[in-house]
Every structure is written in C-alpha cells, then in structure tokens.
Amino acid sequence: MAELPTAIREPEIKYTQIFINxxxxxxxxxxxxxxxxxxxxxxxxxxxxxxxxxxxxxxEAAKKAFEFGSPWQKMDAxxxxxxxxxxxxxxxxxxxxIASLETLDNGMAFRDAYxxxxxxxxxxxxxxxxxxxxxxxxxxxxxxxxxCYTRHEPVGVCGQIIPWNFxxxxxxxxxxxxxxxxxxxxxxPAEQTPLSALYxxxxxxxxxxxxxxxxxxxxxxxxxGAAISEHPDINKISFTGSTEVGQxxxxxxxxxxxxxxxxxxxGKSPLVVWKDANLDTVVEWAQQAIFFNCGQVCTAxxxxxxxxxxxxxxxxxxxxRAQTKITGDPFDSKSEYGPLISEEQFSKVLDLIExxxxxxxxxxxxxxxxxxxxxxIQPTVFSNVTEKMKIGREEIFGPVQSIIKFKDMxxxxxxxxxxxxxxxxxxxxxxxxxxxxxxxxxKAGTVWVNCYLIASTAAPFGGFKMSGIGRxxxxxxxxxxxxxxxxxxxxxxxx
Ligand code: ADP
Numbered sequence: 001m002a003e004l005p006t007a008i009r010e011p012e013i014k015y016t017q018i019f020i021n022x023x024x025x026x027x028x029x030x031x032x033x034x035x036x037x038x039x040x041x042x043x044x045x046x047x048x049x050x051x052x053x054x055x056x057x058x059x060e061a062a063k064k065a066f067e068f069g070s071p072w073q074k075m076d077a078x079x080x081x082x083x084x085x086x087x088x089x090x091x092x093x094x095x096x097x098i099a100s101l102e103t104l105d106n107g108m109a110f111r112d113a114y115x116x117x118x119x120x121x122x123x124x125x126x127x128x129x130x131x132x133x134x135x136x137x138x139x140x141x142x143x144x145x146x147x148c149y150t151r152h153e154p155v156g157v158c159g160q161i162i163p164w165n166f167x168x169x170x171x172x173x174x175x176x177x178x179x180x181x182x183x184x185x186x187x188x189p190a191e192q193t194p195l196s197a198l199y200x201x202x203x204x205x206x207x208x209x210x211x212x213x214x215x216x217x218x219x220x221x222x223x224x225g226a227a228i229s230e231h232p233d234i235n236k237i238s239f240t241g242s243t244e245v246g247q248x249x250x251x252x253x254x255x256x257x258x259x260x261x262x263x264x265x266x267g268k269s270p271l272v273v274w275k276d277a278n279l280d281t282v283v284e285w286a287q288q289a290i291f292f293n294c295g296q297v298c299t300a301x302x303x304x305x306x307x308x309x310x311x312x313x314x315x316x317x318x319x320x321r322a323q324t325k326i327t328g329d330p331f332d333s334k335s336e337y338g339p340l341i342s343e344e345q346f347s348k349v350l351d352l353i354e355x356x357x358x359x360x361x362x363x364x365x366x367x368x369x370x371x372x373x374x375x376x377i378q379p380t381v382f383s384n385v386t387e388k389m390k391i392g393r394e395e396i397f398g399p400v401q402s403i404i405k406f407k408d409m410x411x412x413x414x415x416x417x418x419x420x421x422x423x424x425x426x427x428x429x430x431x432x433x434x435x436x437x438x439x440x441x442x443k444a445g446t447v448w449v450n451c452y453l454i455a456s457t458a459a460p461f462g463g464f465k466m467s468g469i470g471r472x473x474x475x476x477x478x479x480x481x482x483x484x485x486x487x488x489x490x491x492x493x494x495x
Pocket of ligand 1: 162163188191221223225226240243245249
C-alpha cells in the first residue's frame, strides 16, 4: 500500500440534500434524518430524507434523461467513457477528503477507506469506462432470406439500493456498469452512510454527465427503498444487502412491473484449513477473512473449518494473533479496525457472542466492547463451534471468528454446503487434488484457493442459493444492464 496521508478528522460536510437533475433540492416532505459517526455515536449532520414523492421526482428525471433524443441518448459511447474517466480523475483528486468522509460516516479504518476503497472506486469506473464502446450485438445466420442481428440496448431507468458496509465502492459498482450500457439511474444510499454518495453526485455533475442521468436520494429502506422496488417506471433494480430485504425487493419487483432484479445478499462463508496447510500463513488469511472491516463484509470467512489433526494448534495461534490486532480510532492510520456501523449492529453482535457462550462454544479471546464510547468490539475468537449454534449458522457481520473442527473431505463438503447461503468459500492446502475436489463440490459464487477476499473489477462476483441472483463486476456484470433486441429484416436475396 502507498504511504498513508493523515486523515482529515473533521471533513467539511458539503452536500446533504437530494440530487435530482444535477440540482440539489430539499425533500418534498421537508423531513431530514441524522447521520452519526460510529466512533462516538454523535450526530455528524442532518440529511434531507427522501421518500416516495422524491423517488417519483428522481425517476421522472431519469426517465427524461433516458428518452430518445436526450443528450445522454445521443451521446457517443466514447464520450460516455470519457465522462466516466473524468469522474475517476475527480475521485483521485479528492480521495483524501472522500476517504476521510467515509471514515467519519461509516467508521471504517481510514487505512482501508483510503488504501482500499478509493482505488477500487477509481478502478471500477475506469474498467467500465472501457466497456462503453464495446457493448456489441451479433449477426445471426437464420434460415431463409432474412438479415438477423441483435442489439444490446440499455434497460432504462435503474434503481440502485446500496448498503452501508462499503458505501462508495458499492455506489461505483451500481452506477458504473449501468452508465457504461447507456442507462440512467436513481441511487439510494444506505441511511447510515449517505455522505460519500452525495459528494460523488456532485463530482458526476462536475465530470459533465447531463442532468437526470444520475440521481441520488438518501432515505430509509421501508420508505424510499420500497418506493424504488415498487416503482412502475423503474426497469431494473440492483440491490446489495440482507437476504430478507432482498426477498422483499424481489416480491415488490414481481408485483409491480416485473422489473429486472439483481441481488447480492448475505453469506456464511466456509474457509477450510486442510491438514497440510502452513499454519502461520493461514492464520493470517483466515483472520483477514473475518476481521476485515470488522467482519461487516458479505463474503466474510465466518466459518473457519480446521482439520482435526491441526485443530488445537490452529486455535492457539489464532487466539494469540487476534490479541495483537489493533482496534481503535478509525482516523488513526495505526488502527486496523474501527467501530461497527451502528448501535443496532453493535448490540446484535454482542448478543450473538453471548449466545455462543451460552450454547457451549469456547470464548478464546475478545467478546467485549472495546473502549467506552462508540461501537467498537474486540476481535473475538471462538473454538469448539458447531453449526447447531447460532454463531455457526447465522450471519454475524461482526469481528467474530468461529473455529469448527472437521474430519475429512466428505465431512467438510457436506457441512460447508449445509447453509442457505452460497456466496464464497475457500480452501488452504498444498495438494492440488484436494483443492480441485473442494472447489468443484462447494456451492459458492467465489471460491478462493490459498487466499481470501481477493477481488478484481474484471472478475465476476455473486451468490449461489440465497446469497443472490446475477453477477456484478467484470463482463458478466454488464449482462443485467442490457436487453437483447433481435431484429429480423426480410431481404430479397440469401445473404
Ligand atoms: P443491512 O442488514 O446490511 O443493514 P439492509 O438490507 O437492511 O442491510 O439494507 C441495505 C439497503 O437496503 C439500505 O439502503 C436500506 O435502506 C435498504 N432497504 C432496507 N429495507 C428495504 C426495503 N423494504 N425496501 C427497499 N430497500 C430497503
């Protein structure tokens, strides 16, 4: 990682309104909601609260911006790509400010916001900028005297609902591929973390996107979010968040206008440590897998399966390593982990830790609040976990490593797959057959071998089973943003 600059502790809050048609407006209801800093639980500022009426206005703007003859519709694909590159330039220009804003609003360690999220946002926009002039159809040699070709046309207005765990990265992931295919968007950031998306909206305007192409409405899920999923003029919805809300969104999409749906949902991902793995190396990977961003990661390696021959030694090493992890002030570049997002999440994780103790798991270390203010929780390690326990089954979304013992391949494959989720999985082994057997048998959208959490803008990401529908990132991520139109023309000769 490049050297870290010093974070701005009190970044000026510049945008708190609703962004429609490249203009900042107040909510129709006049209501606002507070956003808080999870490091101390104090209010940062009030933000205009969007609801159905504001979503209606945003959709109207996005529809107009999409219409035939609009500046966006008429714009050459290469120019669209240039605007996306320009936006990436502006993120690079302001990355110290934006990363500080993210740390303030989300609580993520500044080192991750600056060193991880900012480059990722830039990469996503640059990667999809390169696709704008490569959205191609085919010619199809059908029988008879006809000319048959396909066009990959934009879907239309896309409603993008974003969670709080990586606010700007997921904003980029929802906006860039949609724009690359020529769509327009209405984005709803999570109510816990609206600030970086609002700032990004201003940068999109500065980059030169025409009015209405991107609209950003902050607000709550059951109001503004539901208005998106039910809206008759939204053609596609992309959601990242909990499985429960994903089901609700899909039902609303089905009931309203059959809008296209992509969902990226929860996980309870197994990370398997085979008996031949190098323990010191694997302890590092396995803890990065579960402690990164305080475990508030949908792909978190939240079930650490360790072979019985090396189980006790692994637990010892993992416990010792967890105790050296640095949780603290997220603005301090030495902190590896900041607070959890909210009081609600903080209480939920502490309750799950308590249930682990009650249900017979061994608390090896952590398990307590860290400090006296904010929502910090110590990196926590449990051994003797089983899948019958809540901590072995439910998505915790906190810094809690659950170490489970297994016997052999049959045992671990069956248990790895015994979950409603299927987002990610990993195996650590030196043996190629062991690795290939596991990668082919485990049901998960991403399988890592001897690594974890490695992601690329070019590689597809998504879930099996109840972890989601569709894929994001890479060329696969474009599929949901176009409709395939088949055109058949009668010709007088055989072509
Ligand atoms: P998490 O459990 O990670 O907080 P949620 O699934 O509750 O995730 O929230 C993710 C996003 O979904 C947020 O932007 C939230 O406002 C939105 N959301 C929550 N409930 C609904 C709903 N009923 N309809 C649409 N969006 C919703």
